[in-house]
Amino acid sequence: MTDEVYLDYQSAKPVDPRVLDAMLPFFTERFGNAASLHGVGDRATAALEESRARVAAFIGAEPDEVIFTSGATESNNLALIGYANRNKRAGDHVIISEVDHISIHNIGKYLEKAEFKVGKVPPDQFGRINPAKLRSRITDDTILVSVGWASNEIGTVQPIAEIAEMLKGTGVALHVDAVAAEGQLPIDMREVPVDLLTLSSNDIYGPPGLGALYIRKGVKLGPIMMGGGQERGLRSGTEPLPLIVGMAEAADISAAEMAADAARMAAMRDRLISAVLSTIPDSHLNGHPTLRLPNNAHFRFEGVEGESLLLSMRDEGIAVSTGSACSSKTLEPSHTLISCGLLHEEAHGSLEFTFGRFSKDSDIDRVMEVLPGIVLRLRRMSPLYKTD
Numbered sequence: 078m079t080d081e082v083y084l085d086y087q088s089a090k091p092v093d094p095r096v097l098d099a100m101l102p103f104f105t106e107r108f109g110n111a112a113s114l115h116g117v118g119d120r121a122t123a124a125l126e127e128s129r130a131r132v133a134a135f136i137g138a139e140p141d142e143v144i145f146t147s148g149a150t151e152s153n154n155l156a157l158i159g160y161a162n163r164n165k166r167a168g169d170h171v172i173i174s175e176v177d178h179i180s181i182h183n184i185g186k187y188l189e190k191a192e193f194k195v196g197k198v199p200p201d202q203f204g205r206i207n208p209a210k211l212r213s214r215i216t217d218d219t220i221l222v223s224v225g226w227a228s229n230e231i232g233t234v235q236p237i238a239e240i241a242e243m244l245k246g247t248g249v250a251l252h253v254d255a256v257a258a259e260g261q262l263p264i265d266m267r268e269v270p271v272d273l274l275t276l277s278s279n280d281i282y283g284p285p286g287l288g289a290l291y292i293r294k295g296v297k298l299g300p301i302m303m304g305g306g307q308e309r310g311l312r313s314g315t316e317p318l319p320l321i322v323g324m325a326e327a328a329d330i331s332a333a334e335m336a337a338d339a340a341r342m343a344a345m346r347d348r349l350i351s352a353v354l355s356t357i358p359d360s361h362l363n364g365h366p367t368l369r370l371p372n373n374a375h376f377r378f379e380g381v382e383g384e385s386l387l388l389s390m391r392d393e394g395i396a397v398s399t400g401s402a403c404s405s406k407t408l409e410p411s412h413t414l415i416s417c418g419l420l421h422e423e424a425h426g427s428l429e430f431t432f433g434r435f436s437k438d439s440d441i442d443r444v445m446e447v448l449p450g451i452v453l454r455l456r457r458m459s460p461l462y463k464t465d
């Protein structure tokens with residue numbers, strides 16, 4: 078073990094050792110293909126279906142409302158493209174939000190090429206989508222709305238229950254990418270009338286390379302990948318049993334520990350936020366002051382480049398992010414921050430800290446030992462930072 082401080086849980090999480098223990102037998106003696114008509118296949122089917130029931134229970138769903146995919150990107154593709162294609166006769170208009178994950182934005186671009194109309198609803202300055210504003214965009218041709226449960230970048234939590242209620246009875250389906258929120262906020266399909274919900278295994282400390290899509294009973298989708306017809310014909314390809322067993326274990330652990338985990342992370346988040354804002358002049362919190370994920374603290378430092386901050390933190394052995402992990406290798410400013418009304422240079426001066434199950438209070442001590450000095454040093458060299 079190194080003494081590196083890892084505060085980038087939104088980008089990747091370690092697999093919980095208890096999850097790994099549950100998975101290991103399924104790589105060797107308990108291997109099997111659920112489609113096979115022999116004992117090994119039957120046992121694989123039993124493990125697959127038991128796991129599906131556990132993942133479904135995690136979100137208050139029925140087992141036959143959950144299918145497994147290769148991850149959140151695929152679940153988002155299947156939800157939006159699969160739904161749009163299958164329901165085209167009812168209309169050709171899809172609404173997404175400006176603060177959603179890059180995968181949703183790029184699926185939107187794809188749908189436009191496929192001759193759908195795609196509208197983007199803007200957030201307020203905190204990254205929240207207003208349900209009334211969303212409603213005003215709905216036309217007779219609208220078939221689907223997609224909004225993330227929470228932002229993977231700035232941590233703002235969306236009013237999903239209100240949006241779902243608002244759409245009820247309109248005939249417009251609601252897809253929610255719950256990846257940033259899962260394991261941190263309770264998600265219950267019996268309580269909130271969402272039609273399609275994207276989950277990722279790694280985001281609840283399960284193995285990477287696996288996701289799930291919740292499809293409410295009666296909601297019709299077409300497949301986007303052709304093959305052997307697994308997962309009710311919606312997602313062909315032999316199910317990766319060790320990963321699926323791992324996600325089920327991760328879901329059980331998450332359900333049992335979510336409240337305590339979230340409270341612990343929120344306390345760390347609040348401690349970091351107040352330490353940064355009170356110690357570093359001209360620093361600001363991005364996203365909503367209170368309606369934010371328990372594990373997310375996202376700051377903007379005037380006159381400083383986020384990339385330089387990140388690299389200086391890296392030299393100190395602290396791993397953080399400048400924003401969206403998925404597109405952090407581009408020099409484009411975050412679309413989420415720009416949508417919230419930040420100028421390009423403000424968006425570029427941002428840094429995201431995300432806590433997780435294995436974060437410690439001493440991680441914050443370490444950040445506060447070095448961050449004020451790094452900001453000061455970079456500002457001294459910055460033509461953008463004005464001193465009086």
Ligand code: PMP
Pocket residue numbers: 087088148149150151178180225228229254255256257277403
């Ligand atoms: N949606 C959200 C909200 C995400 O944060 C991510 C990235 N973790 C994805 C979708 C895509 O996930 P993946 O790259 O694992 O497919």
